[in-house]
Structure formats: structure tokens, C-alpha cells
Amino acid sequence: MLVLPDMKPNVLILGGTTEARELAAALAGRPFVTTVSLAGRTVAPAEQGVPVRVGGFGGAEGLADYLRANSVDFLIDATHPYAETISFNAAKAAAQTATAILGLRRPLWQAGDGDFWVDVAGPEGAVRALGRTARRVFLAVGRQELNPFCNAPQHHYFIRSVDPVDPPLAVPNASYILARGPFTEAGDHELLQSNAINAIVAKNSGGTATYSKIAAARALGIPIFMFKRPPVPDYPAVATVAEAVDWLDQAAGLGVPRGV
Ligand SMILES: NC(=O)c1ccc[n+]([C@@H]2O[C@H](COP(=O)([O-])OP(=O)(O)OC[C@H]3O[C@@H](n4cnc5c(N)ncnc54)[C@H](OP(=O)(O)O)[C@@H]3O)[C@@H](O)[C@H]2O)c1
DSSP states (O other), X not given: OOOOTTOOOEEEEEOSSHHHHHHHHHHTTSSOEEEEEEOOOSSSOOOOSSOEEESOOSHHHHHHHHHHHTTOOEEEEOXXXXXXXXXXXXXXXXXXXXXXXXXEOOOOOOOOTTOOEEEESSHHHHHXXXXXXXXXXXXXXXXXXXXXXXXXXXXEEEEEESSOOSSOOSSSOEEEEEOOSOOOHHHHHHHHHHTTOOEEEEEOOOSSTTTHHHHHHHHHTOOEEEEOOOOOOSSOEEXXXXXXHHHHHHHTTOSOOTXX
């Protein structure tokens, strides 16, 4: 679409990630009217630097209604790679309303020398793969995926989350660490070592904010039971905030024409 000089296009960023925050910051002060949408999972979300709306839309239909009602020109899906439902809803809503859509999606982390990763489908797969022998397990998967671990009460779990796990996990041994990323490799090395962790359950989130545990696990020789990434909807996606800004500039007719 070509936007007239006195019209600022409306951008809706589906957020809840570091990249969404960074994109909102990059667009502040530029000729866009930007809103970030959060699901409302954390009690006190990080400052986004632009207006924020909070809570589900009511499925793809609800999101489509929102896009129409707010004359959204560009929809950016910058949600977490494991937030599968909202990403597919975004695809449907964008198609229904003919809204231009872009994914801002972190590339996968790749296992390198010294990494010992076990691929698992999800929490139930991780429970099976952890086995019967009691382990000291760092669960780095988010509060919604914890319940299946109640079926393996022999392990001692260490759970890090932004908000308290409420109710606590129904297992005899669980320790809770309240913290908000980004984390450091030195900090995670200390956390894993001082608690004698011998297994990690994680998502392949990509990006830098939570990579510290992967690097620390490599240094300490700790295996990681890694959730498989969910499928992604079929719309264009970029890997970096800079590329997303470039895409918006081009799509809004603000950028230097390609090839010049
Ligand atoms: N999954 C993770 O591992 C993870 C990790 C870090 C951050 N996050 C962030 O946490 C949020 C929720 O993740 P999830 O995995 O629970 O999502 P999900 O399973 O894909 O979505 C479940 C429902 O939550 C609502 N929702 C999700 N993201 C939303 C957003 N940005 N704005 C408004 N509504 C949203 C939608 O409700 P309606 O159908 O009612 O619209 C959606 O159908 C996302 O913003 C995501 O970026 C997720």
C-alpha cells in the first residue's frame, strides 16, 4: 500500500517478546502509529514504550474485528516462536481483512560442539525422556507447561518464572526462582552449579535473552531436553528488528526504493 505523506499507518505488534519491545522502540518517533498487544500473562509486563492493549482478542474472528475497528494497516507477529495459536489466528485474521502481515521470528538455536540436546515433542515427551531415576531438573519452559511434570514426582525441580507459580507444582521437591530475563551466562552457570542441576528442560526459543542457560549447560556438560518448535503459518517473516523496520518502510512507501 502507498500511504499519503500526512497519513501515519497503524501498526499492531503482537508482542510478549524482547523483539516486539525492540521493534516498538525502533518505530517510536517514526511515521507510524504503533500499538503493542500483550496476552496479559505477566502481572507487571515490561515497559513497551508505545501504547499497549492487553488480553486475548477472542480468536481469529476477534482479532479480525480489532484490525477492522482500528484500521490496522500492518500486523506484525512478533510473538514467541512457541505461541502457536496466536500466530495462526493472526494469519487467518490478516487474510480475512486483507491486512499486510509479517512475522518477526527468531532463528532456531543450533547445537554445537559440547552441546548434548535430546529432542522431545513437549512436556509429556520430556517427562518420558527424563526417566525414572531422580534428577535435579531446571525447568525453563514457562508456567503453562509445568503440570505434566507432576507425573514424575521423583525429580527435584527448579523453576524460574517472572510471576510466582500459583498453585505450586504438586511434587514433593520444587524450588522457585523469581526472575525476569535477559540472563547472563555467568549467572546461569552459578545457578546450575550451586543447585547441582543435572538436566534442563527448555524450548528452542532462539535469540539472546535466554541463551545463557544453553551456554552454561554446555560448559557444565548438562543435557538439555529441548521441545520441538511448533509449525509456523505461511506468511513472510524476517529474523531481525532491523529487517522488520525495513519491511514496514517499504510496505508504507517510506523507504528508498529497492535497487536504487
Ligand atoms: N509460549 C511461550 O513459550 C512464550 C514465551 C515467552 C513469551 N510468550 C508470550 O506470551 C504470550 C502468550 O503466549 P502463549 O504461548 O500462551 O500464546 P498462544 O498459546 O499462542 O495463544 C493463546 C491465546 O492467548 C491470546 N494471546 C496470545 N498472545 C497474545 C498477544 N500478543 N496479544 C493478545 N492476545 C494474545 C490469544 O487469545 P485469543 O484467542 O482470545 O485472541 C491466543 O489465542 C504471547 O504474547 C507470547 O509472545 C510466550
